[in-house]
Amino acid sequence: xTGLTSKGAATRDRIVRAATELILDRGVTGMTLDxxxxxxxxxxSQLFHYFPGGKSELVGAIAGxxxxxxxxxxxxxxxxxxxxxxxxxxxxxxxxYYSNLTHKYCSVTALVNDxxxxxxxxxxxxxxxxxxxxxxxxxxxxxxxxxxxxxPSADPERLALTVFASLQGGLLVxxxxxxxxxxxxxxxxxxxxxxxxxAEDGAAGSKRGTART
Amino acid sequence: xTGLTSKGAATRDRIVRAATELILDRGVTGMTLDxxxxxxxxxxSQLFHYFPGGKSELVGAIAGxxxxxxxxxxxxxxxxxxxxxxxxxxxxxxxxYYSNLTHKYCSVTALVNDxxxxxxxxxxxxxxxxxxxxxxxxxxxxxxxxxxxxxPSADPERLALTVFASLQGGLLVxxxxxxxxxxxxxxxxxxxxxxxxxAEDGAAGSKRGTART
DNA sequence: TGAAAAGTGAACCGCCAAGTCCAAACTTCA
DNA sequence: TGAAGTTTGGACTTGGCGGTTCACTTTTCA
Numbered sequence: 267x268t269g270l271t272s273k274g275a276a277t278r279d280r281i282v283r284a285a286t287e288l289i290l291d292r293g294v295t296g297m298t299l300d301x302x303x304x305x306x307x308x309x310x311s312q313l314f315h316y317f318p319g320g321k322s323e324l325v326g327a328i329a330g331x332x333x334x335x336x337x338x339x340x341x342x343x344x345x346x347x348x349x350x351x352x353x354x355x356x357x358x359x360x361x362x363y364y365s366n367l368t369h370k371y372c373s374v375t376a377l378v379n380d381x382x383x384x385x386x387x388x389x390x391x392x393x394x395x396x397x398x399x400x401x402x403x404x405x406x407x408x409x410x411x412x413x414x415x416x417x418p419s420a421d422p423e424r425l426a427l428t429v430f431a432s433l434q435g436g437l438l439v440x441x442x443x444x445x446x447x448x449x450x451x452x453x454x455x456x457x458x459x460x461x462x463x464x465a466e467d468g469a470a471g472s473k474r475g476t477a478r479t
Numbered sequence: 480x481t482g483l484t485s486k487g488a489a490t491r492d493r494i495v496r497a498a499t500e501l502i503l504d505r506g507v508t509g510m511t512l513d514x515x516x517x518x519x520x521x522x523x524s525q526l527f528h529y530f531p532g533g534k535s536e537l538v539g540a541i542a543g544x545x546x547x548x549x550x551x552x553x554x555x556x557x558x559x560x561x562x563x564x565x566x567x568x569x570x571x572x573x574x575x576y577y578s579n580l581t582h583k584y585c586s587v588t589a590l591v592n593d594x595x596x597x598x599x600x601x602x603x604x605x606x607x608x609x610x611x612x613x614x615x616x617x618x619x620x621x622x623x624x625x626x627x628x629x630x631p632s633a634d635p636e637r638l639a640l641t642v643f644a645s646l647q648g649g650l651l652v653x654x655x656x657x658x659x660x661x662x663x664x665x666x667x668x669x670x671x672x673x674x675x676x677x678a679e680d681g682a683a684g685s686k687r688g689t690a691r692t
Numbered sequence: 693t694g695a696a697a698a699g700t701g702a703a704c705c706g707c708c709a710a711g712t713c714c715a716a717a718c719t720t721c722a
Numbered sequence: 723t724g725a726a727g728t729t730t731g732g733a734c735t736t737g738g739c740g741g742t743t744c745a746c747t748t749t750t751c752a
Contacts (some may be wrong), residue, residue: 271719274729293593295508298709309731310711320711350509370596375655380506380593382655383583393655427652428668431661435648439640442588442595448644455641459672484749487699511739522701527741534740699748704741711736718729 278316281306286328290369294325294381303407329374329388333395336374339363347406348413353460357453364437365446373437398429407460420463429456491529494519499541503582507538507594535598542587542601546608549587552576560619561626566673570666577650578659586650613643620673633676642669 270278284306289297299313299321318325337344340363343356364372371377374392382389405420416422436452483491497519502510512526530536550557553576556569569591577585587605620635629635638646639684649665 271728273719277729284578285498292596295593299711300709311713311732312730314711315729321709342588374647376589376592376651377652379589379655380508383509384504394523396655397654425668427661431648431652431665432668433648434651435646435665436642438586438588438592438647438651439609439644442592442602442609448640451637451641452644452648455638455672456668458675462671462675464577468591484698486749490699512741513739523741524702524743525700528699693752695750695752697748697750700746702744702746704743706742706746707738707740709736709738711738712733713734714732718724718727720727722725 267367273424274316277308277312281308281313281316281324282327282331285324286331289325289328289377290332290367290371293371294377322381323380325381325385326388326391327411329378329395332374333392336363337399344406345400347403348409349415350461350464353406353457357457360433361446361450364440364449370441370444372441373434375434376438376441396430400426403429414436414465416460416463417465425460425463428436428459487529490521490525493686494521494526494529494537495540495544498537498636499544500582502538502541503545503580503584506584507590529653535594535601538591538594538598539601539604541607542591542608546605549576550612557615557619558611560616561622562628563674563677566619570663570670572662573646574659577653577662583654583656586647588647589651589654603650609643613639616642627678629673630678638676641672645669654691 275410278352281302285297285302288301288305292301299310302313302324303309311325314320315372317327319326340356340359343359346352347356363380375396378385378388382392404426407420407425410416411418411420411422432452433449436449439448439452440446446453498510498515501514501518505514512523516522517528526537527533529541532539553569553572556565558570559565560569563676566632588609590604591598591601595605616641617635620633620638621666623629624631624633624635640646645665646662649662652661652665653659
């Protein structure tokens with residue numbers, strides 16, 4: 267998408283932003299191009315002008331935009347995660363971010379879930395986002411282990427997978443119940459689990475199992 | 480749906496079973512009535528004869544059928560859950576059940592997720608299934624607490640919510656990765672978390688934090 | 693056994709949303 | 723200014739899929 271004038275780029279951006287709000291409210295199959303058209307006061311030809319691939323290309327752009335917002339909301343905690351305090355800060359940032367949303371759909375993974383079989387490219391793209399997210403968690407856990415906060419036998423990759431999948435479940439249930447509590451509970455639970463792998467002599471890891479009940 | 484002859488009941492059952500396999504492979508929006516028609520060697524009129532409410536009623540029947548299968552696969556563990564051993568048995572039963580499935584969609588919650596906004600009755604039905612499942616987990620945790628295996632300050636309802644949401648996330652990620660590992664990891668993590676709430680003097684609760692790494 | 697009720701098959705309808713087309717309007721630059 | 727290229731609007735086409743209709747067959751039971 268090069269060769270756009272500033273006006274064109276602004277229009278494209280406007281489409282992505284408005285479409286993101288729409289798709290997060292109604293889901294992929296619930297969002298029609300006509301709704302986007304009225305929502306952005308544009309027209310069909312513009313949609314296909316900026317997204318020649320049609321709806322799936324648009325959804326891809328939306329997923330990328332939403333992913334960047336979600337990742338940004340977790341900074342700077344996500345790129346640290348090398349102490350128990352930073353994990354708590356990350357948990358609080360995630361809960362705070364999703365608390366302020368009015369969207370129905372929150373997890374990009376769940377959003378694309380239902381069209382994944384028919385849109386392999388889209389599925390691969392979202393899968394890459396998930397891998398990156400999980401890798402950020404794993405990197406933090408590796409730093410924790412190397413720093414002596416986690417016992418050497420702990421498996422950072424598997425623990426990261428556990429935290430990530432639990433988080434996704436929290437988002438899914440939060441969505442279906444329209445309540446932030448499942449997300450908060452699942453993140454608290456994940457931190458309790460991680461503390462169970464704290465090194466025995468870890469200075470900051472002594473509070474094992476005493477998270478809020 | 481009363482007043483069916485045995486042949487009619489068999490036909491209806493055949494439709495539900497075949498449609499269940501189809502919908503678990505392709506998702507709600509990916510499953511068309513024509514596909515069900517050829518898959519069951521029936522016809523449109525039969526579909527609407529047995530399910531006057533159309534597709535959403537059929538999906539409801541499918542959800543009920545699948546829910547009963549999933550719950551049955553967790554017996555007898557799910558109705559006990561009053562010892563650490565029974566929790567481990569439950570975990571193994573869940574993993575074993577989903578290991579043998581070739582379906583793409585596994586979580587009924589995730590399956591109905593994308594049509595929930597447009598089908599409130601369906602959403603309520605699936606929500607009730609989820610509540611029941613979660614309640615079974617909570618009941619087990621209450622028995623654990625009352626039996627002195629969990630510390631009194633533990634909150635069975637919140638812990639059950641955590642386990643349930645984590646499980647859903649495990650299913651979601653398992654689905655997107657086509658790999659059982661996320662589900663296994665998330666359940667192991669949930670058990671580690673629960674052990675962190677074991678009573679200090681609990682005879683069976685001393686292995687806290689030593690789950691497989 | 694025969695008529696009413698239940699079960700069955702396939703052609704048909706209509707909606708709705710994705711995608712196409714083309715002409716008008718605007719922007720840019722010599 | 724005026725021509726080339728880009729952006730915009732809206733009507734049009736297409737097709738898939740949920741849902742309907744109706745004639746035909748089979749079962750049930752007095």
